[in-house]
Amino acid sequence: MSQLTELYQEVILDHYRNPRNAKPIEKETHSAEGHNPLCGDDVEVHLLIEDGVVADVSVRGVGCAISTASSSLMSEAIRGKSLDEVEQMFERFHAMVTSPIDAPAPIDGLGKLEVLAGVRNYPVRIKCATLPWHALKSAIAGSSEPVTTEAGE
Amino acid sequence: MSQLTELYQEVILDHYRNPRNAKPIEKETHSAEGHNPLCGDDVEVHLLIEDGVVADVSVRGVGCAISTASSSLMSEAIRGKSLDEVEQMFERFHAMVTSPIDAPAPIDGLGKLEVLAGVRNYPVRIKCATLPWHALKSAIAGSSEPVTTEAGE
Amino acid sequence: MTSVRDAVSFDVERIRRDFPILGKGIAYLDNAATTQKPQRVIDRITRFYREQNGNVHRGVHDLSVMATREYEGARQRIAKDINAKSEREIVFVRGTTEAINLVAQSFVRPKLKQGSRVLITAMEHHSNIVPWQAICGETGAKLDVAPIDDNGDVVLEAFDRLVRKGPVIASFASVSNALGTVNPIKEMIEMCKSNGVPTLIDGAQSVPHTRVDVRDIDCDFFAFSSHKAFGPTGIGALYGREELLNAMQPYQYGGDMILYVSFEHTEYAPSPARFEAGTPHIAGAIGMAEAIDYVREIGDFRLHENRLIDSAVQRLHEIDGVRLVGMPKRRMGVVSFLLDGVHPHDVGTILNESGVAIRAGHHCAQPLMHRFDIPGTCRASFAFYNNEAEVDALIAGVRKAKEVFSQ
Amino acid sequence: MTSVRDAVSFDVERIRRDFPILGKGIAYLDNAATTQKPQRVIDRITRFYREQNGNVHRGVHDLSVMATREYEGARQRIAKDINAKSEREIVFVRGTTEAINLVAQSFVRPKLKQGSRVLITAMEHHSNIVPWQAICGETGAKLDVAPIDDNGDVVLEAFDRLVRKGPVIASFASVSNALGTVNPIKEMIEMCKSNGVPTLIDGAQSVPHTRVDVRDIDCDFFAFSSHKAFGPTGIGALYGREELLNAMQPYQYGGDMILYVSFEHTEYAPSPARFEAGTPHIAGAIGMAEAIDYVREIGDFRLHENRLIDSAVQRLHEIDGVRLVGMPKRRMGVVSFLLDGVHPHDVGTILNESGVAIRAGHHCAQPLMHRFDIPGTCRASFAFYNNEAEVDALIAGVRKAKEVFSQ
Numbered sequence A, B: 001m002s003q004l005t006e007l008y009q010e011v012i013l014d015h016y017r018n019p020r021n022a023k024p025i026e027k028e029t030h031s032a033e034g035h036n037p038l039c040g041d042d043v044e045v046h047l048l049i050e051d052g053v054v055a056d057v058s059v060r061g062v063g064c065a066i067s068t069a070s071s072s073l074m075s076e077a078i079r080g081k082s083l084d085e086v087e088q089m090f091e092r093f094h095a096m097v098t099s100p101i102d103a104p105a106p107i108d109g110l111g112k113l114e115v116l117a118g119v120r121n122y123p124v125r126i127k128c129a130t131l132p133w134h135a136l137k138s139a140i141a142g143s144s145e146p147v148t149t150e151a152g153e
Numbered sequence C, D: 001m002t003s004v005r006d007a008v009s010f011d012v013e014r015i016r017r018d019f020p021i022l023g024k025g026i027a028y029l030d031n032a033a034t035t036q037k038p039q040r041v042i043d044r045i046t047r048f049y050r051e052q053n054g055n056v057h058r059g060v061h062d063l064s065v066m067a068t069r070e071y072e073g074a075r076q077r078i079a080k081d082i083n084a085k086s087e088r089e090i091v092f093v094r095g096t097t098e099a100i101n102l103v104a105q106s107f108v109r110p111k112l113k114q115g116s117r118v119l120i121t122a123m124e125h126h127s128n129i130v131p132w133q134a135i136c137g138e139t140g141a142k143l144d145v146a147p148i149d150d151n152g153d154v155v156l157e158a159f160d161r162l163v164r165k166g167p168v169i170a171s172f173a174s175v176s177n178a179l180g181t182v183n184p185i186k187e188m189i190e191m192c193k194s195n196g197v198p199t200l201i202d203g204a205q206s207v208p209h210t211r212v213d214v215r216d217i218d219c220d221f222f223a224f225s226s227h228k229a230f231g232p233t234g235i236g237a238l239y240g241r242e243e244l245l246n247a248m249q250p251y252q253y254g255g256d257m258i259l260y261v262s263f264e265h266t267e268y269a270p271s272p273a274r275f276e277a278g279t280p281h282i283a284g285a286i287g288m289a290e291a292i293d294y295v296r297e298i299g300d301f302r303l304h305e306n307r308l309i310d311s312a313v314q315r316l317h318e319i320d321g322v323r324l325v326g327m328p329k330r331r332m333g334v335v336s337f338l339l340d341g342v343h344p345h346d347v348g349t350i351l352n353e354s355g356v357a358i359r360a361g362h363h364c365a366q367p368l369m370h371r372f373d374i375p376g377t378c379r380a381s382f383a384f385y386n387n388e389a390e391v392d393a394l395i396a397g398v399r400k401a402k403e404v405f406s407q
């Protein structure tokens, strides 16, 4: 599999074309926006957090294949998870997409999210993959400032 | 005569040490100041112009040998001259100190002022020699703005 | 270098050899972002540092005199190239952005009050939007935006109408960096002049392709960047009419821009020193002038460039699923496009894998993107050293992107 | 290059060979104006233009990615060198002058009102006077000037007294460019801190001679120029505490410093992007970092420099008719002097004829000249690459000037 086809593999294209959990949710407790000035990607994360668990989630946005697929995959991955688990997932995901390319990517415990490991080979695209995660984190933290990937990552 | 000793010849050093016409004059009709930010030279020209003739003159300032000597020599040269003659002298002086160094300097009609011809070899010092002349011109024109050699020459 | 030759004989393959970065397997089609440098410009910078380096102005020693002569000589060279009346009309700045900020702060801001207006167009680069927003916001002035049509051309009647409202300045690009639109600046300046409205032309995207004559177009200010015109980074020029410059407030304060300083009082020097506080980018100015010399000597490349652009437009247009963004009456340098179902950023990544460097995104023209209701475009932008083989590579890359996304 | 060696083994003759401009018959003693560049820095700039040139940020193609990496890498390098907490505390600017203007406009000006104060010292460079004068004049604030004594040292009690008046900022040089005075900046910053007064250090003249640790000295801002520290022209750095930078207004407006632009509203990026509108001097930043690398690798040259300066001071002092201007407790880089009956400018010309490059004049410190009631001085200023033979040439030149004027 070439790096390019690894990056744009079918699962990703599928989530890009048919993003999951993009419909507004009825009740929400937390939300946040994210921008990636590089691509012009915008993402909105809306959460219903009940008893420390992500009971419902909606992620919407305009973006490139990577950020859209990442948003969609994230929404599936976090649903029903506790905030601790989400935090751990964030760390693991981050570690995977920023891991050095000369060793196998650390994909443990990431499940389906591992399809985004190919982003490692495209440093300039890593922000696309992490944008929804940053917005998620900011939503959970209850911050009202839109997050951005501008200032490094 | 080396270029350096041509530049700093005795006449110049003499006028530097004993500038002529440096005392205030009793009656004046025109005056102007000049600055050369390069050396920090300051010069003040005071004139008594009567019937189109420079009847009295005082030139004072703090400056390098070249600007001080040039001020002093100028004050001697213009005393008693008509404004037309002064204008002509300005042009000639300017032509001399900016003339190309690969031909003899045009010193016609400049009299004692010709001792400043050596300045031609020191482009960065030409402004020192012309500063009092610019102040003179500005005094005659009745401008109240101090002149400066900053903006080119 | 070669002497002036006519358009037909413009030999792009020969010219390419002057640019060390070309021919290393990258089809560089991101010239609107920054251009590559001929070896001659690089050598000139090297020579300055190896042989002529000193600080400018006020030095009595040879290196300082030499550096000053070269620096001021560069100013004269640029003045002559754009047909300014005098080199005192050329202010060295970091680039177009700083030039526009300078005019905004020193010329326009002091004139703004509640209800004043500033006029730009809907296709401006952020550098020609945000400085105006900032000072309008501070003073209660209004920023008017002349609309563009669906082809990406300014609606001249609307522009004229806004000119008649008497803005303190009208500031607009000669060429759009996002669409390639060539604005009819002479006509637009004429509209401004007949209404007494001062003009600032953002020339960042025209200077790399065509020579400007500031007295012919009769603008009041003209701004451009060296790095977009085959010269070094960190330097650019602001042209301004001398009488305007000398009536303006300084922009930055410090050494060299003053005549006299005491703790009570300071007198400012006339232009250009007034606007060049501190040690300038001496090597940059010299390299910038060298780039102009180079470009003037390689012959007339306009026909070559036009053919290349026409070919790119034509061939992109033929690809099913490609939509061109902007079909202006006259185009220079830039082709913006979209590929159905593929985000520009993904097109950019795939083109890069194919060895083609384009830009994807909003091109610092977000309001223009909103106008077309798109998040961004793919932008291929050309310089005289590009060739048809690079258009081939572009086309092949776009087809490849289509293929990757049609799984 | 050589690895770190100790002070004793600093081999100046070997180091001189790294600088192509040296050894061409000019004793270059105008280092406080600008320094010469090692071949390695020149080569680095060449390599950038030949192999890595692209515009930074926002590009998906390799050249843009590479240029961004090198540019941001330079920022990290500088952050590390001065021990900043993070590279986000480093803003690239044209030089010290722009850095001070930035702090004046974006940090200080919004805080000034009638009766506010700004504190500087009597030995500042125009770049650290005029920006404050300008904003004080506009707002009705007062510019306080801490006096210096006849030796050219700041009168610390007076400084402390003025600090207690609660200025909005205290801005002062680490080393005076006109006298060579090394200010006790740690002590002065301490006085400011204990009174809650923010500090800006003009580091233009200390950086070429000694490494700064911004967290150790605990200043709020620190400014310096690359061209005075063996790097290219047109670039410098402003260090600022991140929390201060992010609370500040932008300085210039345009591309890259915004998060989001519409015609109604614009959001600014955090530092450093907030302060770097437009295409930056990419090659300059990279060259600046390379110069730092070079200087850190040549070993400890402080002993060598001190010996040289001591020798120059001593030997000038021995010439009848020479008067040293400034006899500070600690001196770095600079010796200012006067020759009886000879104007500094004439000394400069005669030294130049003898192949010695010094500076003559007010050194952009006119108020300091007034303090000593002199129109200017002759200034010999040293870098690590100067040697005792160049001091010999200086002394010979001064004797020659004496001779010419004793006709």
Ligand SMILES: Cc1ncc(COP(=O)(O)O)c(C=O)c1O
Residues within 6 Å of the ligand: C255, C277, C278, C279, C280, D032, D033, D094, D095, D096, D097, D098, D125, D127, D128, D173, D175, D176, D177, D202, D204, D205, D225, D364
């Ligand atoms: C102490 C001091 N501050 C500021 C400056 C201004 O630096 P630049 O001209 O690089 O902006 C200088 C340089 O002359 C200086 O010596």
Ligand SMILES: Cc1ncc(COP(=O)(O)O)c(C=O)c1O
Residues within 6 Å of the ligand: C032, C033, C094, C095, C096, C097, C098, C125, C127, C128, C173, C175, C176, C177, C202, C204, C205, C225, C364, D255, D277, D278, D279, D280
């Ligand atoms: C039309 C236009 N204006 C202004 C700019 C800003 O130029 P610089 O980044 O060199 O300041 C650009 C460059 O992107 C441009 O294309």
